[in-house]
Amino acid sequence: MGSPLRVVHYVNQFFGGVGGEDQAHVGVSARAGAIGPGRLLEKALGEDARVEATLVCGDNFASEREADAAFALGAELDRLKPDVLVAGPAFGSGRYGLACALVCQIAQAHGIPAITAMHPENPGASSARRGAYIVPTGASTTSMQAALDVLAPLARRLGRGDALGSAEVEGYMPRGARRVHDRGRPGYERALAMLLDKLHGRPYRSEVPYAPPERVSPAPPIADLSRARIAMVTTGGLVRKGNPDRQVSANAVRYHRHTVAELESLSPAEWEAYHAGYFNHIVNSNPNYILPLSFLRDLERQGKVGRVHEHIYALPGVSTPVAVSAAHGRSIAEDLRASGVDGALLVAT
Amino acid sequence: MISAIYNFALTTGANRVIRGARIEHVCGDPTLSPEKDYAFGMRIVTSALRTLTVAVPGPTLFDPMEAAHAS
Amino acid sequence: MRLEMGTFPVTDIVFGRTTRYEAGRLTVDRDAVVAAVRQDPRIASAELELAKPGESVRIWPVRDVIEPRIKIEGPGVCYPGMCGREIATVGDGRTHRLAGMGVVEVSSVNWHDAGGDFVETYLDMSGPYGEMYPYRKLLNLCLVVEPDSTLNEEVKNYAVHKAALTVVDQLGEAVRRLTPPEREIFELAPVDPKLPKVVYIWCVHSPQAMSGSPSAFCTATYGLTQLTPPWYLHPNEILDGALTGPYRTAFAMSWTVANNPLLLDLYRRHGRDWNFLGVISLRTEWTTQTEKQLMANQTAKLAKQLGAQGAVVTWDAGGNEFIEVVRSIQACERLGIKTVFLTSEDDATDGAPTMLEPLPEADAIVSTSFFKNVTLGVPDAPAVTRVIGLPTKIVRRGSTIGLHGGVDGTALATAGPLPPPWRYDDHYGFGSLSCTE
DSSP: OOSOEEEEEEEETTTTTSOSGGGTTOOOEEEESOOTHHHHHHHHHOTTEEEEEEEEEOHHHHHHSHHHHHHHHHHHHHHHOOSEEEEOOOTTOHHHHHHHHHHHHHHHHTTOOEEEEEOTTSGGGGGGGGTOOEEEOOSSGGGHHHHHHHHHHHHHHHHTTOOOOOHHHHOSOOOSOOEEEEOSSOHHHHHHHHHHHHHTTOOOOOSSOOOOOOOOOOOOOOSOGGGOEEEEEEOBOEEETTOTTOOOSSSOSOOEEEEOTTOSSOOTTTEEEOOTTSOOHHHHHOGGGTSOHHHHHHHHHTTSSSEEEEEEEEOBOSSOOHHHHHHHHHHHHHHHHHTTOOEEEEEEO | OEESSHHHHHHTTOSEEEEOSBTTBTTOOTTSOHHHHHHHHHHHHHHHHHHTTSOOSSSEEEOTTSGGGOO | OOEEEEEEEOOEEEEOSSOEEETTEEEEOHHHHHHHHHTSTTEEEEEEEEEOTTSSEEEESEEEEEOOEEEEESSSOSSTTGGGOOOOOOOSEEEEEEETEEEEEEOSOOSOSSSSOOOOOOEESSHHHHTTSGGGGSEEEEEEEEEOTTSOHHHHHHHHHHHHHHHHHHHHHTTTTSOOSEEEEEOOOOOOTTSOEEEEEEEEEOSHHHHSOTTOSSSEETTBOSOOSOEEEOHHHHHTTSEESOOSSTTOSHHHHHTOHHHHHHHHTBTTTBEEEEEEEEEEOOSSHHHHHHHHHHHHHHHHHHTOSEEEEEOOOOTTHHHHHHHHHHHHHHTTOEEEEEEEEOOOGGGOOSSSSOOTTOOOEEEEEESBHHHHTOOOBOOOSEEEEOSEEEEOOSSTTOOOOOTTSEEEETTSOBOOOSBOOOTTOOSOEEEEO
16 A cells, blocks of 8 residues: 555644643644544554644634644644644534634645544534535534544545545535536436435435534624714615616625715615615615614714714625625725724614 | 514524514514604614623524613 | 316417317417407407427517416316406316417516516527426417506506416317326325325415515415415315416426426325325515514424425525525424425535525425526527517626616617526426535
8 A cells, every 4th residue: 555644633632631621721732643532533544544643732722822823733734744634523612623623724724635523513614614624523522433434534535645525425514615516317306205215214415415604703892882983784775866876786796885974864865775685665765774874863962872984885685695795794894993983783684 | 783584694693683673674664653663763773782782692682672672 | 186187288289270189289270369368458469479399489578388277177267366267276177288388478567566576587499598498398389468558567467467378278178178188187095004294385485575565466376476374285276277377487487386396296106105295385575584483383383283294395486585485494394394495506605505594404405506597607598590579688787696677787689699587496396407515
């Protein structure tokens, strides 16, 4: 077969035998050979594979000092030059999962194939959609062997330089690279076949795997609303009357920023809705229903809100690919942050 | 985020979600008298603003019709 | 309910002196049929034209394709409740159908005038675009019809669809007294109690939310298009056209509903692979969370009360309608009903999920590929020699959605190369296109 497969295993402080939560702050260290679950991993990898070294890092270090962790891990990987990096499995541990995703990213940046494993709802799992190979596991360590049984063969093939097949076939979490594929049998036949399999307790595989949602850390609360600058954003398709900006009614490639500095309220004489996904006429009689300027002005006058931000943002939130929507969101957020806005109301239809 | 179809906002990761009236008129209700429509819309908006002053652990739904949000 | 369906395969259509059917050839008395249509004073103009498989013909605008079916024995009429037709419950007795053909409703009338919803579909009888749809294999008798322009939009819709149904009735008369070459009995006979009980949850768009009207034109159940709670339908009612009328997509025509391969296979394998309990029709596009969840809960409850152990779910729309559909699936699973969801997918750029609200309970999905023609990479349909209908089609580019009709677009010659409508969307799984990682 050739030389043995050289594997580096990444684990957190707990699996690395350093300690529990109290040791979550420890930095990156490298130990020779396999530690803890790494021994099970080595066994699962088979005869001609070795866990050459184990990289250990505290979960808090990886999350709070990400740049330092990345630097140290990168340096170790450059020194060790493994054929493949295996991280975790992290199961349901959120910080551990994020750290595993991070080290895989670093490995890939250093030209080393990498793979990890965790529960699909682990926050680290959203990295699958950014190209990381992640094998789905149960939530707890009781599924360790089952996880390794799937993970190890894939790690071997990655280490040997093989390309993996589709997620559906290989069993890693879908990375979202959907493409058109003719399955050779009409959809109705496949649906009824899948129904029979499901009813009779036979294994079946969904043609669209479940994609757990991304989790976003909530922004910290505003201390004092009466001193806060508040902005408004709407996906209700608000446009100036007559749509002089030629905004489309769906799948917008851009959003529009309007100034409301001189306005007390949105008047139906000057504004309307242009959105292909709902009945626009009600908003046409009162545009404040989807962008509550009249209410905010009232509250501003009463001193309950510090300032109403002079810009509002509008687009029609329908039929827009998620990637485009995310780009609009990032751009609007950046604009708001640069303007010193403290909080924003987003009205969706 | 103020929305009439709020559950899907929660399941896709929005953290502060306020229940709106209806897709076609999120902040108010045109079937009410103008005064009541405005009061209803104000209730929704003030409870939305209040959520900005509160820490949340993750996706959380706020119902403007609950007493805590009465202005 | 017991329905004997008599099928008369149509292998050719010609115009002639009387409307008659003989050995596969349907002769149509064009003048008599047009005269019947024009008896309605709301009709301003009407013409009949033929489009045959393989011809270089394009039909535009296509509002509906209807298979002629006529009630011979038993209560009611086929396509009950539409455009003022009788509403007696159908599905019993005998029905005759003309197979291998469609009556195509071609008119410039739009669905409603509240905006956002435009007639988009055109059909080719040959070429790569035509190949994507089942209609190019049908002999299509096209009714090109326009109503009195002073009527309001809802009445215009009613008038032109009624005209198409008039043609359907006229053709049906030709086979009323004949013996059908093919016969099939449809009934849900008692079966082996060990067979799993399955139900078909059929989600259908209601135009009520988008149009602001409970009586806007669209796919209808006994003529009703408004938002209603889930409705149990015996599959024979569907065969007699109780669920009929077009939605906005090419695969949501009266013809595809009456010839739904999923429904037919569920029915034909009753007693062999399962105990088919029937259809639960759920209207979609309710506009509050509460209403959506209520419909989902009630759909699942109805399925459970019928005894369902399994369910297949389809839908015909997009957008927030997904929510009541996926929550019906969730509600069924939580009641122990095993579900399979047959659906298309949205754009997956940047690894985004291809469903609006993925829920873990929807764990058995069959995908009919991306629903947008632009994501599918469907090229412009090639130029054709002949057009039935309007000489121009409005297209609006500038966004990757494809195109919508609308007054601010560009008018292209219908006969020239033409971008496909923005949605493909194989609702009932006619084809084998899908997606994979």
